[in-house]
Amino acid sequence: MNVVPEQLTAKDFATDQEVRWCPGCGDYAILKALQRTMPEIGATPEKTVFVSGIGCAARFPYYMETYGFHTIHGRAPAFATGIKLSNPDLDIWVVGGDGDMLSIGGNHLLHALRRNVDLQILIFNNEIYGLTKGQYSPTSRIGTRSPSTPQGSVEAPVSAALFALGSGARFVARSVDTDQKHLPVMFKRAHAHRGASLLEIFQNCIVYNDGVFDGFKDPSVAADRQVRVEHGQPMIFGKEKNRGLRLRPGAFEFEAVTIGENGVTAEDIAIHDETNRVMATLLASMDPDTLPVALGVLYCNPAPTYETGVLSQAADVRAKSPNANLNKLLRSGYTWTV
Amino acid sequence: MASSAAVAEISAPREARESVVVRFAGDSGDGMQLTGGQFTQATALAGNDLATFPDFPAEIRAPTGTTFGVSSFQINFGSRRIKTSGDAIDVLVAMNPAALKVELPNVREGGVIVADVGSFSERNIKRAGFAANPLEDKTLDAYRVVEIDVSALTMEAVKESGLGKKDALRCKNFWTLGLVYWMYGRDRKATVDWLNGKFAKRPDLAAANIAALNAGHAFGETAELDDMPSYSVAAAEIAPGQYRTVSGGEALAWGLVAGANKAGLEIMFGSYPITPASPLLHILSRLKQFGVVTFQAEDEIAAVCSAIGASFAGHLGITSSSGPGIALKGEAIGLAISTELPLVVVNSQRAGPSTGLPTKTEQSDLYQAVYGRNADAPLVVLASRSPSDCFETAVEAVRLATKYMTPVMLLTDGYIANAAEPWLIPDVDKIPPFNVTFRTDPEGFHPFVRDEKTLARNWAVPGTPGLEHRIGGIEKAYGSGHISYDAANHQKMTDTRKAKIDGIANDIPEQIPEQGESSGKIAVVGWGSTFGPIDRAVSNVRADGHAVSHIHLRHIWPMPRNLGALLANFDKVLVPEMNTGQLVTVLRAEYLVPAERVSKVSGQPFKIGEIEGAIRAHLEA
Ligand SMILES: Cc1ncc(C[n+]2csc(CCOP(=O)(O)OP(=O)(O)O)c2C)c(N)n1
Ligand code: SF4
Numbered sequence: 019m020n021v022v023p024e025q026l027t028a029k030d031f032a033t034d035q036e037v038r039w040c041p042g043c044g045d046y047a048i049l050k051a052l053q054r055t056m057p058e059i060g061a062t063p064e065k066t067v068f069v070s071g072i073g074c075a076a077r078f079p080y081y082m083e084t085y086g087f088h089t090i091h092g093r094a095p096a097f098a099t100g101i102k103l104s105n106p107d108l109d110i111w112v113v114g115g116d117g118d119m120l121s122i123g124g125n126h127l128l129h130a131l132r133r134n135v136d137l138q139i140l141i142f143n144n145e146i147y148g149l150t151k152g153q154y155s156p157t158s159r160i161g162t163r164s165p166s167t168p169q170g171s172v173e174a175p176v177s178a179a180l181f182a183l184g185s186g187a188r189f190v191a192r193s194v195d196t197d198q199k200h201l202p203v204m205f206k207r208a209h210a211h212r213g214a215s216l217l218e219i220f221q222n223c224i225v226y227n228d229g230v231f232d233g234f235k236d237p238s239v240a241a242d243r244q245v246r247v248e249h250g251q252p253m254i255f256g257k258e259k260n261r262g263l264r265l266r267p268g269a270f271e272f273e274a275v276t277i278g279e280n281g282v283t284a285e286d287i288a289i290h291d292e293t294n295r296v297m298a299t300l301l302a303s304m305d306p307d308t309l310p311v312a313l314g315v316l317y318c319n320p321a322p323t324y325e326t327g328v329l330s331q332a333a334d335v336r337a338k339s340p341n342a343n344l345n346k347l348l349r350s351g352y353t354w355t356v
Numbered sequence: 357m358a359s360s361a362a363v364a365e366i367s368a369p370r371e372a373r374e375s376v377v378v379r380f381a382g383d384s385g386d387g388m389q390l391t392g393g394q395f396t397q398a399t400a401l402a403g404n405d406l407a408t409f410p411d412f413p414a415e416i417r418a419p420t421g422t423t424f425g426v427s428s429f430q431i432n433f434g435s436r437r438i439k440t441s442g443d444a445i446d447v448l449v450a451m452n453p454a455a456l457k458v459e460l461p462n463v464r465e466g467g468v469i470v471a472d473v474g475s476f477s478e479r480n481i482k483r484a485g486f487a488a489n490p491l492e493d494k495t496l497d498a499y500r501v502v503e504i505d506v507s508a509l510t511m512e513a514v515k516e517s518g519l520g521k522k523d524a525l526r527c528k529n530f531w532t533l534g535l536v537y538w539m540y541g542r543d544r545k546a547t548v549d550w551l552n553g554k555f556a557k558r559p560d561l562a563a564a565n566i567a568a569l570n571a572g573h574a575f576g577e578t579a580e581l582d583d584m585p586s587y588s589v590a591a592a593e594i595a596p597g598q599y600r601t602v603s604g605g606e607a608l609a610w611g612l613v614a615g616a617n618k619a620g621l622e623i624m625f626g627s628y629p630i631t632p633a634s635p636l637l638h639i640l641s642r643l644k645q646f647g648v649v650t651f652q653a654e655d656e657i658a659a660v661c662s663a664i665g666a667s668f669a670g671h672l673g674i675t676s677s678s679g680p681g682i683a684l685k686g687e688a689i690g691l692a693i694s695t696e697l698p699l700v701v702v703n704s705q706r707a708g709p710s711t712g713l714p715t716k717t718e719q720s721d722l723y724q725a726v727y728g729r730n731a732d733a734p735l736v737v738l739a740s741r742s743p744s745d746c747f748e749t750a751v752e753a754v755r756l757a758t759k760y761m762t763p764v765m766l767l768t769d770g771y772i773a774n775a776a777e778p779w780l781i782p783d784v785d786k787i788p789p790f791n792v793t794f795r796t797d798p799e800g801f802h803p804f805v806r807d808e809k810t811l812a813r814n815w816a817v818p819g820t821p822g823l824e825h826r827i828g829g830i831e832k833a834y835g836s837g838h839i840s841y842d843a844a845n846h847q848k849m850t851d852t853r854k855a856k857i858d859g860i861a862n863d864i865p866e867q868i869p870e871q872g873e874s875s876g877k878i879a880v881v882g883w884g885s886t887f888g889p890i891d892r893a894v895s896n897v898r899a900d901g902h903a904v905s906h907i908h909l910r911h912i913w914p915m916p917r918n919l920g921a922l923l924a925n926f927d928k929v930l931v932p933e934m935n936t937g938q939l940v941t942v943l944r945a946e947y948l949v950p951a952e953r954v955s956k957v958s959g960q961p962f963k964i965g966e967i968e969g970a971i972r973a974h975l976e977a
Contacts, residue, residue: 033826035838064821069665079826080839085818087668088828089661090691096658100665100673101818103649104624108669108818126661129654328649335644342645344614344784352546353600353781354401 028053044195044221051201069098073115075142092123095130116143116157132186133324134213144223152226178218179302189215190317234311247314252287262287293319370588375434377442382451384427387529392429398542403591406433409441421483435590440888443963453484474507513571517564527568534572602779604743604772605635611750620791622647624666626659631714632770633704656681660688667697670817676702698757705769707959716959717771720935725765734857736764737913741887744779761812798822803837811856867916872905875925883909893967920947
């Protein structure tokens with residue numbers, strides 16, 4: 019029986035709870051974009067579950083009128099895996115900050131990705147710990163001054179996208195909190211992908227790390243500092259749409275070139291192939307000081323999901339023993355009667 | 357009783373014994389656990405009651421011939437109820453000098469030692485730490501020693517199989533088993549069948565092992581060894597019914613499945629391998645036909661989190677580990693308490709802090725179970741007393757977890773997990789069902805609406821239209837389930853969580869003594885796997901007319917509602933535990949009784965004599 023659902027709107031996915039992020043926090047924009055996207059992907063509140071760890075970002079579930087589980091720091095992917103194994107019909111979104119997902123939860127993220135559990139995993143990367151008041155995070159750049167690194171941090175940061183690709187993720191994408199056009203597209207792509215989809219969202223923490231991404235986010239520089247990749251399309255950027263990425267001859271890396279300069283033609287610009295892990299890795303590895311930041315779906319190459327494998331094994335066993343009976347099991351093997 | 361001086365001949369009369377303790381000990385590669393398992397089977401089939409104690413080294417493959425590589429299997433069987441794996445060894449089968457060295461202190465004076473002289477090479481003797489060959493000096497004067505070159509006789513017996521020397525020598529344990537079968541008049545058929553099944557794809561190996569088994573048996577029958585003893589142990593008087601042997605791991609797995617079945621739920625079991633908890637993961641992985649999903653997580657934290665996630669989604673979440681892993685699960689268990697979700701946490705206790713003695717047994721996680729979480733985080737704690745008892749305890753754990761929407765910690769230990777005993781197989785259909793109902797009605801719903809009597813909140817699972825809600829560890833408003841930092845509300849919620857768990861005391865049986873009256877001189881209070889030795893020790897002192905009772909706790913938290921009053925009826929309360937006195941502290945704190953400890957923390961189970969001695973000392977004091 020197919021009941022035609024009433025057309026839902028963004029409002030149907032908003033709760034009556036007061037949103038408690040700092041005014042101006044990038045999280046608001048992400049929340050708004052997702053609430054707008056939910057009806058467009060045909061989401062139903064009762065079948066949708068938001069699972070989060072702990073952090074500012076992890077407050078997200080309270081604001082979505084769906085099922086939600088605000089769990090413990092770093093472990094959301096593990097909770098989500100249990101939920102998926104119990105009810106594979108649920109549409110599960112995992113939300114956390116960079117500290118939540120890549121520091122305390124790095125291990126769980128790695129395993130959810132390599133197992134390929136069908137989850138949409140959103141990392142709100144603000145390169146700082148928000149909720150605990152501004153300590154540096156595993157994505158913070160070297161030299162980050164924070165309450166715990168008054169002289170500047172000395173740790174090399176982790177890249178969420180490279181980490182995901184190295185973990186065996188089959189879907190890796192990036193977007194920006196304030197980009198209300200691009201962000202919904204990424205949500206849709208992540209949602210459409212069967213398996214673990216990792217979406218890194220560059221999010222501004224206005225209180226503890228304001229403007230950390232301005233180097234590529236600010237409208238005045240965005241066109242030159244970002245490249246929006248799309249499968250099958252040349253990787254073009256720049257205000258004049260005349261710049262592009264090409265494979266540096268004789269090396270395994272991209273370089274930024276200008277069409278019409280030094281004999282570069284439009285044909286020289288590399289075409290994005292989102293099914294190519296090596297290309298995704300090159301895009302994720304680009305040094306933001308010299309090359310644009312790649313946004314969009316860097317990698318999408320579906321593979322069988324974890325829960326399908328587990329549950330089909332279970333179904334096979336069940337099919338082969340339709341009369342499974344516990345009393346019989348207890349009486350199998352050697353028994354004797356007194 | 358026939359004395360050892362009696363002339364041994366084929367028809368020598370067997371010594372009649374009420375109960376016997378046999379220990380097979382050898383190198384970890386000698387197959388002692390297998391041998392013990394088969395002997396257990398044959399003994400059960402002969403109608404004896406029995407209890408076993410497998411004891412293996414922590415090293416997977418310790419260097420051969422070393423004392424730390426000794427693996428052993430003890431079985432106590434008899435024509436009376438057997439409740440422990442036995443104090444002193446009557447018959448020790450020592451496959452090498454190291455096994456002799458390790459086990460000799462446990463052999464009773466006058467006991468029998470069967471030694472494979474073929475393995476008593478100078479090198480092995482030195483490796484075991486003997487200064488000289490113990491078979492040749494006075495070391496074994498107090499025992500009846502039967503020296504047999506098992507290695508040579510096994511080689512001879514399996515010659516026809518065409519196996520190489522290494523494979524042939526692997527059959528030594530079955531040769532020995534054949535000999536011990538003869539000593540006790542055991543039937544070989546079950547073992548022959550088992551070998552044929554196990555080596556269905558290698559008939560040469562099956563034939564060789566069977567040949568060795570038969571040769572060992574024939575050796576006992578025909579060898580005219582002066583000191584070759586043989587015994588008869590009559591069948592025990594046992595309640596009628598169908599029996600099998602069962603290990604704690606099996607009974608636990610089946611009990612959890614039975615419990616979930618009674619609750620009308622499927623199981624999601626998340627675990628991470630750790631000794632001695634892993635058998636549960638292995639067994640449940642093979643029970644998919646009963647609606648069990650197993651998940652080997654990346655660590656203990658993920659394991660418990662996945663189980664809690666599953667409970668949130670409407671399955672029965674179960675996780676298991678040993679103490680170190682339970683420590684990692686602590687924060688998540690607190691979340692399950694805060695969100696009031698059902699969860700079963702099995703703790704197969706091991707010895708020592710940190711990694712401790714992974715393969716040795718102890719009961720030192722009682723504090724961890726009752727108190728070991730941040731903040732006021734009460735949950736239910738149960739303890740199994742024996743392998744077969746794991747079944748009932750597991751069903752009870754599921755019942756309480758689902759009825760009260762709470763985590764339940766079920767304590768077993770390494771001894772229970774691996775030991776086996778005969779089990780009167782229960783009829784699962786006779787266990788009353790306790791079907792869970794999920795909330796579906798949106799009218800008046802919020803996630804923390806409670807049942808007035810049990811104080812359990814409603815279980816509403818994702819997928820149900822109209823009940824969308826958010827839960828988490830942040831404090832919830834009593835009346836709406838929304839986040840609340842209100843001071844009075846936190847007091848109320850904390851009180852409610854406590855009251856819910858305390859109230860479970862009204863849903864569990866009143867405590868009655870296992871043995872003895874409800875008042876008297878001494879109450880010996882136990883929990884967990886010390887049941888057997890306490891039971892026997894108490895019956896020994898009672899036989900002398902002392903007013904001593906045995907009280908054994910299955911429900912550790914909350915405790916039975918009459919326990920305080922019951923303990924107050926005794927002059928003294930004595931608590932034997934394999935820890936430094938954890939239940940003692942809890943009893944003192946709860947009931948202000950002057951409970952005293954009898955503590956043993958050696959990684960080895962209590963001997964009856966140790967507990968009996970302690971009781972007698974207190975009777976005199
Ligand atoms: C076990 C545990 N350790 C530490 C914390 C404290 N803690 C809460 S959130 C957080 C980091 C948050 O940073 P991030 O994940 O980047 O999220 P943001 O707040 O920036 O959105 C920490 C360390 C905790 N709640 N639990
Ligand atoms: S601290 Fe930063 S991340 Fe957290 S709510 Fe405020 S602005 Fe947002």
